[in-house]
Amino acid sequence: MCRGTSRIRGYFSAYSLAGDGDARLTTWMHERLTLPVWAVPARMQVKLADVETELIRYFTPVINLDKNPNKLVRLKVARKAMAAEAAAWRLSQS
Numbered sequence: 001m002c003r004g005t006s007r008i009r010g011y012f013s014a015y016s017l018a019g020d021g022d023a024r025l026t027t028w029m030h031e032r033l034t035l036p037v038w039a040v041p042a043r044m045q046v047k048l049a050d051v052e053t054e055l056i057r058y059f060t061p062v063i064n065l066d067k068n069p070n071k072l073v074r075l076k077v078a079r080k081a082m083a084a085e086a087a088a089w090r091l092s093q094s
Contacts (some may be wrong), residue, residue, distance in 0.1 A: 017025060038049060056067040062075065 053067050056064050060070045
């Protein structure tokens, strides 16, 4: 786990990775992830947020912890641990 620092003061779930961690993560995402796009029809009667929710429920992307019905407990635990480590590190720098 890389030590991180908050980009938003006092909000340690939004951290950056230490050293070349951000660059390595970006490279990993470029190699493994895709981003499809969809043009919203002009007369769409359904709220876009509802479409998003249904897509998340259908595809269950593992990194989405908000609306995913099959949340990965280990991912949630890891994120919480990294946020705690970033907060502790920041306190040590004061």
